[in-house]
Amino acid sequence: MSSGRLARREAENAPCLLESNLLHPDPDDGDWLRPIPASAALAQRLNPIEREIQDRRRLAVQLTDLFEPFMAITARTEPTGHSITVLENDGHIDAAIERATAECRYEILTAQPGGGRSEDSLTVALQRGQTVLDRGITMRTLYQHTVRHSQGTLAYAARMASGNVHIRTLEELIDRLMIFDRTVALIPAREDRQVALELRHPGLVEYLAKVFEHQWSKATPLLDEVPYAPSTDGITGVQRSIAKLLIEGHVDEAIARRLGMNVRTCRAHIAKIAAALGSGSRAQLGYLIAQSGILDQGRPR
Structure with a gap:
């Protein structure tokens, strides 16, 4: 509806039209409402918002001017380097x-x-x-x-x-x-x-x-070869590192995190260590690692 008029009681089913200023009372008869252009209604809604924004900007400028001397004092007495x-x-x-x-x-x-x-x-x-x-x-x-x-x-x-x-x-x-x-x-x-x-x-x-x-x-x-000690008795340098953490009591997740690998890869290495040492259980594996001397083989002489 862009022309004519609408009975006020009919507009009650669409209160948003009144709230948006798209309808205004007929000056000749208060029981009727007339439409106004959407651009004019939008301007009526935006004007107070724009005035508020301008007021806020003026307040921001005033606050900046007010605090500027104190900011200079803070910069001299409380250096940001100690924070x-x-x-x-x-x-x-x-x-x-x-x-x-x-x-x-x-x-x-x-x-x-x-x-x-x-x-x-x-x-x-x-x-x-x-x-x-x-x-x-x-x-x-x-x-x-x-x-x-x-x-x-x-x-x-x-x-x-x-x-x-x-x-x-x-x-x-x-x-x-x-x-x-x-x-x-x-x-x-x-x-x-x-x-x-x-x-x-x-x-x-x-x-x-x-x-x-x-x-x-x-x-x-990065482009150089990692100086791991050579593989001995089927145990690689990475596996020796895992073995050392195992006998220190670390769980699989902690070992994987410390060595930067996923848990699945870590457990695969543990299985290879167990197979190489003939271990049948986790408890026995720790004992066999300690007795095998494989950790001593990886140390520089």
């Missing part, structure tokens, strides 16, 4: 990583425990890493040896390969770690990695950088 910030959920964590990456000028150190990374995480890492490389920033990343069997991670490493990108692997790693210019560090605060800590305290960040450097010195460049 620990709790980041909850992926959105806040990703925002903190993006912010630290944008602030970074010369070096990023990262430790990425676990096996091969998912396609989505590698895509994000590639986009973020390429931006960093274009700015001439050096990157050093630690993975676990198990990524050497991940085609996706190897393809990512190949794409990132350049003079200022270095990747090494270790059998075991500390938890995830990111350090930017040795001034900002991010670490997980919960096992599910839905909570992280952003550290800007110089002492904490420097300590974490030293931990990274210690592990980096023991790691193997």
Whole structure:
């Protein structure tokens, strides 16, 4: 209906027309309603909202001017370098990583425990890493040896390969770690990695950088062969590492997590160790590992 008029009692079945200002009372007879153009009705609804937005903007400007002197005082007396910030959920964590990456000028150190990374995480890492490389920033990343069997991670490493990108692997790693210019560090605060800590305290960040450097010195460049001791009595270097954790009392899930492999692969290795040593039970396997001397065979002389 765009012309004529409508009895008010008939419009009661469509109250939204009145609420939206699409009908207004007939000036000649209050029992009737007349339509108005939708553009005019929309303008009537938007005008108060736009006025409120303008009022809010003016208030924001006034508050900014009011707080500016105090912000300057805070900046001088409470440097942001001494802070620990709790980041909850992926959105806040990703925002903190993006912010630290944008602030970074010369070096990023990262430790990425676990096996091969998912396609989505590698895509994000590639986009973020390429931006960093274009700015001439050096990157050093630690993975676990198990990524050497991940085609996706190897393809990512190949794409990132350049003079200022270095990747090494270790059998075991500390938890995830990111350090930017040795001034900002991010670490997980919960096992599910839905909570992280952003550290800007110089002492904490420097300590974490030293931990990274210690592990980096023991790691193997990605393109080099891992220096496992040769297979002895059918037991490989990886299996010796699993055997060591077994006799320390770790369960399969914990061993898999520490070595960056899935539980199925870990259990397959345990089955091979048991077969090689002739073990018929889990309890007997621990005893046979201790008696076999296979752990001594993997130690440097």
